[in-house]
Amino acid sequence: ELKVEQNPLFLSMQEGKNYTIYCNYSTTSDRLYWYRQDPGKSLESLFVLLSNGAVKQEGRLMASLDTKARLSTLHITAAVHDLSATYFCAVDNFGNEKLTFGTGTRLTIIP
Amino acid sequence: GAVVSQHPSRVICKSGTSVKIECRSLDFQATTMFWYRQFPKQSLMLMATSNEGSKATYEQGVEKDKFLINHASLTLSTLTVTSAHPEDSSFYICSASVWPDRDSNEKLFFGSGTQLSVL
Numbered sequence: 481e482l483k484v485e486q487n488p489l490f491l492s493m494q495e496g497k498n499y500t501i502y503c504n505y506s507t508t509s510d511r512l513y514w515y516r517q518d519p520g521k522s523l524e525s526l527f528v529l530l531s532n533g534a535v536k537q538e539g540r541l542m543a544s545l546d547t548k549a550r551l552s553t554l555h556i557t558a559a560v561h562d563l564s565a566t567y568f569c570a571v572d573n574f575g576n577e578k579l580t581f582g583t584g585t586r587l588t589i590i591p
Numbered sequence: 592g593a594v595v596s597q598h599p600s601r602v603i604c605k606s607g608t609s610v611k612i613e614c615r616s617l618d619f620q621a622t623t624m625f626w627y628r629q630f631p632k633q634s635l636m637l638m639a640t641s642n643e644g645s646k647a648t649y650e651q652g653v654e655k656d657k658f659l660i661n662h663a664s665l666t667l668s669t670l671t672v673t674s675a676h677p678e679d680s681s682f683y684i685c686s687a688s689v690w691p692d693r694d695s696n697e698k699l700f701f702g703s704g705t706q707l708s709v710l
Contacts, residue, residue, distance in 0.1 A: 515701075520706070521703075521704065522701050523684065523701045525699075525701075570635075577623060577625065577699050578625065579625075582634065584634050586632075
């Protein structure tokens with residue numbers, strides 16, 4: 481059974497600081513997704529990572545994938561308040577678009 | 592990106608009634624749609640996979656008689672929560688898989704979600 485774990489579960493950080501969210505998964509993966517969710521809202525797609533060594537960046541967020549270590553990271557650079565949200569990683573391990581979601585990381589950026 | 596419309600966004604119903612949630616792909620055809628549920632402050636759990644013209648595939652532990660899924664066309668899947676009870680209160684989110692692939696990276700698109708509250 482595929483398990484996807486994120487850490488930390490909760491993260492409070494000051495504006496301007498850098499931090500990394502980790503996503504570990506237990507079996508091989510076809511692709512890995514990162515999503516953002518605001519309270520009461522659905523998911524906003526951030527990144528899709530397809531292969532080992534993939535790195536994608538959008539603004540202050542950068543995601544990477546190490547399939548050998550079964551690890552993906554979401555790095556936040558110089559955090560701003562607007563980045564406060566819950567972030568989920570999700571794994572599609574058979575290429576059939578059935579996603580197993582991580583536990584989520586609730587990020588709060590403090591001014 | 593492609594648009595997936597989910598309706599209603601919020602519904603309140605009495606215990607024992609049935610509620611239907613619609614998930615539509617607006618600008619693409621979706622042979623496969625997925626239904627997830629999310630309890631407050633928790634992650635998303637896959638409930639079922641819906642394929643156009645065939646029976647849905649339910650994940651272990653999901654009652655197929657309680658959560659009826661119909662995928663009548665390539666653009667519409669519905670989830671009906673039958674005889675709803677307070678424990679069915681949750682956030683339900685659909686996703687749709689693009690077919691044919693328009694972008695090899697972005698294949699999945701999520702609806703806006705439905706908050707179901709059963710009194």
